[in-house]
Amino acid sequence: MGRGIHPHEKGLLGHSDADVLVHAIMDSILGALGKGDIGGMFPDTEDAFSGIDSLILLSRVYDAMVSDGYLVGNLDTTIVAQKPKLAPYIESMERKIAAVLRTEPSNVNVKATTEEELGLTGRQEGIRAYSVVLLKKSGEEEKA
Secondary structure, three states, X not given: OOOOOOOOOOOOOOOOXXXXXXXXXXXXXXXXXXXXXXXXXXXXXXXXXXXXXXXHHHHHHHHHHHHOOEEEEEXXXXXXXXXXXXXXXXXXXXXXXHHHHOOOHHHEEEEEEOOOOOHHHHOOOOOXXXXXXXXXXXXXXXXX
């Protein structure tokens, strides 16, 4: 999440910082808003996004969400990776994501799982992430 929070002998390669989880979160928010995906908002042909911290990009997605009159109701994510083991980092990840999205950490759920050494992630050739977000109109009162 962002730069260097999960030390591991293998890294990820991408135009930005290749934060798979934050990219999935951005795509789920943009999709819920009907605004396409992060490739459309942050094209890899633009040098301005080269090596950029994905949390900075997430803050721009947040701004677009708020401009459209929405806030995060809740966010549920899953990271699929054989290694590194992410359990020690989950709470920190939830707090960082919640801070950028200006919501309570209890509204952000991060899960991590493996594919039991099967497939691309099981062979440690990559990492997958999935994200589902529920947006609510800003100004909606919490229902008890």
